Amino acid sequence: MRIHPPDLLLRKLLVPDSKLPDRVKEHAAECSRCSRKLKRLHLQQFLAFADYEKALSAGARKLRDLTAAYTRERTDAPGLISELLKHPPERRLILVHNHPRFHTWGVFERLLEMSPLESSRDAAVSEELARLALTLADQLDESVYGDEAIEDLRGRAWAYLGNARRVQSDLYGAQEALKRSLLHLRRGTRDPWERAIWLDLKGSLLRAQRHFDQALRLLKRSLTLFVALGDEHRAGRTLVNMDNVYHHAGRPEEGIPLLYRALELIDPEQEPRLVLMARHNLADNLADAGRFMEAQRLSIQARPLYRHFNEPLVRHRRCWVEAKIARGLGQTIMAETLLLTARAGFMEQAASYDLALVSLELAALYSGQGRAAEVKQLAEQLVPYFSSQQIQREALAAFQLWHQAVQSEAAEADMAVRVAKALRGASHEPQESL
Numbered sequence: 001m002r003i004h005p006p007d008l009l010l011r012k013l014l015v016p017d018s019k020l021p022d023r024v025k026e027h028a029a030e031c032s033r034c035s036r037k038l039k040r041l042h043l044q045q046f047l048a049f050a051d052y053e054k055a056l057s058a059g060a061r062k063l064r065d066l067t068a069a070y071t072r073e074r075t076d077a078p079g080l081i082s083e084l085l086k087h088p089p090e091r092r093l094i095l096v097h098n099h100p101r102f103h104t105w106g107v108f109e110r111l112l113e114m115s116p117l118e119s120s121r122d123a124a125v126s127e128e129l130a131r132l133a134l135t136l137a138d139q140l141d142e143s144v145y146g147d148e149a150i151e152d153l154r155g156r157a158w159a160y161l162g163n164a165r166r167v168q169s170d171l172y173g174a175q176e177a178l179k180r181s182l183l184h185l186r187r188g189t190r191d192p193w194e195r196a197i198w199l200d201l202k203g204s205l206l207r208a209q210r211h212f213d214q215a216l217r218l219l220k221r222s223l224t225l226f227v228a229l230g231d232e233h234r235a236g237r238t239l240v241n242m243d244n245v246y247h248h249a250g251r252p253e254e255g256i257p258l259l260y261r262a263l264e265l266i267d268p269e270q271e272p273r274l275v276l277m278a279r280h281n282l283a284d285n286l287a288d289a290g291r292f293m294e295a296q297r298l299s300i301q302a303r304p305l306y307r308h309f310n311e312p313l314v315r316h317r318r319c320w321v322e323a324k325i326a327r328g329l330g331q332t333i334m335a336e337t338l339l340l341t342a343r344a345g346f347m348e349q350a351a352s353y354d355l356a357l358v359s360l361e362l363a364a365l366y367s368g369q370g371r372a373a374e375v376k377q378l379a380e381q382l383v384p385y386f387s388s389q390q391i392q393r394e395a396l397a398a399f400q401l402w403h404q405a406v407q408s409e410a411a412e413a414d415m416a417v418r419v420a421k422a423l424r425g426a427s428h429e430p431q432e433s434l
Helices: 007-013 023-029 034-085 089-098 104-118 123-137 147-167 171-187 190-209 212-229 231-250 250-264 271-287 292-301 303-308 312-329 332-348 352-368 370-389 393-406 417-427
Strands: none
Touching: 007 303, 007 417, 034 104, 089 123, 104 123, 104 147, 104 417, 123 147, 123 171, 147 171, 147 190, 147 292, 171 190, 171 231, 190 212, 190 231, 212 231, 231 271, 231 370, 231 417, 271 292, 271 312, 303 312, 312 352, 332 352, 352 370, 352 417, 370 393, 393 417
16 A cells, blocks of 8 residues: 655645655655645645735725725815814804714814814814814724724824813813823724823823923923834924923923924924924023023024914013013113013903013012012002912912012012012913913
């Protein structure tokens, strides 16, 4: 009885340059049974490879179709959102919920791109855009877009909603939104980029809650992730955020190198307002650090951006920084004029936090000139602000001490500056910057 090689050995004969004993090769060539089996195995292998190629081809076609669909959705998104925003806010939610043509990934992404850009201009609009995105997330087809990918963007929407609440001084609401955001992110893809965004926004909330050291720890982790992922623009944004922490902690000089680095990383085409914010904050920090010539140079370089974003609060904050620089350079008449202009603007805009700080700066200028009557008037005008706001005890105590000293004409020239520093550290600032 002849012993036929097993199928495993015969399959090896189909592999080029297979190292098998000569007797196995000779047997397969001479034995009609093994020869037929070898041909059958070869055919099976060929058909399997053909099926594999067919599957690859089908997968490639599906990928091309999906890519084309996403491109089409992203192209259509701006028009759909423009149409959506023409309706009153209460109708927008109904449209997003009920009309399938809004139920696309492109619209979802676009809403999430717009929300954070609005936070510094109008936090209420930023919050509404995040809410629209959350409503849309419930309508998206998980079988098309993937449930984990939808969870990622749902988590980001909650984070942006929380950020908008923070800017509107709703710190409890912001904290709850960020908690919900984290729950959704944990159900998602665990994308480190999404995690970095969450850390950045949580850092902003901790800054507003005056937990400065914790805020810096989270922001440094966010920065590390963005750098590792190669997202230079986001890394630059996080550096600006870190500077805000140092500014409100009363350590503006520590933010100066961060802002210089941020300006190297930020993409001006992607977010020109962020460039202005970085330049403005840098000039402000330099002035606070006594580096007035450097601050003046930065302020001059930012003039085209100031003109581009010619909004009331931007104009008033520009006046304020230029007043600091003028005072530092000994141009006291110009400094007073600019401070009075900024103060009148903040009063008109009902920007009470900025109004209080610029009034204290004006009081410091008057104190240095021995103008006790004007200082008393400013101190009295600030009493309602410090009485009505939920000011931290240290800042309130600093103001009361200064107010008493002003009344008895015993106030030192730098006392108003110390009150301003205490107020910055104690307030959860209703606005962020430009």
